[in-house]
Amino acid sequence: MADLFPAGSGAGACSDPDQQLAARLEEAERAGRPLRIKLGIDPTGSDIHLGHSLLFRKLRAFQDAGHIAVLIIGDFTARIGDPTGKSATRVQLSAAAVEANAATYLQQLGQGQDPERALLDFETPGRLEVRRNSEWLTGLDLPQVIELLGISTVGQMLAKEDFSNRYGSGAPISLHEFLYPLLQGYDSVQVQADLELGGTDQKFNVAMGRDLQRHFGQRPQFGMLLPILPGLDGVQKMSKSLGNTVGLAEDPLSMYSKLEKVPDAVVDDYLTLLTDLDMADLPQNPRERQKLMALEITQARHGGPAAAAAQVDAAKLVAGAAGSGAAAAEVPEASLAAVNFPAKAFYLLSAVGLCASSSEARRQIQGGGVKLDGEKLADPNQEFAGPEVLAGKVLQLGKKTFRRLVAG
């Protein structure tokens, strides 16, 4: 299933990619030296989602086969921003934000967590190296930067689709963005990667790594490019900025119910890329298939019982039995401690975080989208005297969003 990417931009015919990878694996075996498998992530967001997780699954497979996962936290490059797939220059992040994101990433990948559910193997000695690219990028001096810049050409950069689109449409391209592929490639040099994992959209950057390694006298890495996971909309790639993601940190119910609604066209992609199920024994009925997919993926993250409960609860929510009973058990809690009483209904909604603003809350109530313990709230100005009249009740926005109110 993996799209193997060998040979790169070098002249001449490339031989069969599979054989090349096989050759490297064999060679490693013979020499008793595990391969160094590079995977870089830029801590630009706060959460890892399923679109990332297929890369980590592959990385884990290499770990399990005895190779070394070299996880590169792009704490330096994150501050430049990968231009890939971007139609505009990305805003630069602060060092503190990047550091916080990096910590969350590691935690979500399973550092310090139950090894059963961890995405990567943090336990077995020698199977994981976590490196930050600020380690070597911060110290580059100008002559070194110039050397890097000399390795590529403007023509090559403009051949990259994202740049040429932007250039063609008159959108701005900052010069420092050209540095991104070079720095990512330089990471490969620094960690002496034998193989780099990435999405197919990383082809340019991975190829650049090969060029740089060759320039610095190393054997060019093998590029293994995996398919891009479609997002929940079934059309665009899964991406935080498109809002079509399922985050690894999400609770079982959210995770399950999002997955259960994915368009039929991508259900099989999810099954192939995110589960180990054998496609041959799956139910033919599309709805059944979809539910099984959602259950399986939720289970991998949260365990069997939690996933099963989420499936039951999701069904209840859809049936309209929401807001009370068993489904409510999974509902996130919201504290009333910060609410000033007496509280009007619209203010309560925003104070508790169900709505982004009190004005929005007012509109939602007027639009008939808010329920308290299953009963529709009609008047945005309805007053609640104190926490005791609300504690334990479930506040609901639309069909899918709930908060169980708790005192204190």
Added chain:
RNA sequence: GGGUCGGUGCCCGAGUGGUUAAUGGGGGCGGACUGUAAAUCCGCUGGCUCUGCCUACGUUGGUUCAAAUCCAACCCGGCCCA
């Protein structure tokens, strides 16, 4: 550096002195409906414990009873030239 065009709400994009919180589309949210979704129809889509008040059309000043709309300076971007 010179010339020129432009910077409007989440995004795109109207509006060139006065019912303008600002047309329209997209997206989003809510409602109805359906096997989830999709499609369709309807409503909402600045903020504030809100019968009112407050901020908004790159920034800062200015002209005017009145400015997103006029003027000035500045900032940012596209294109052409250097």
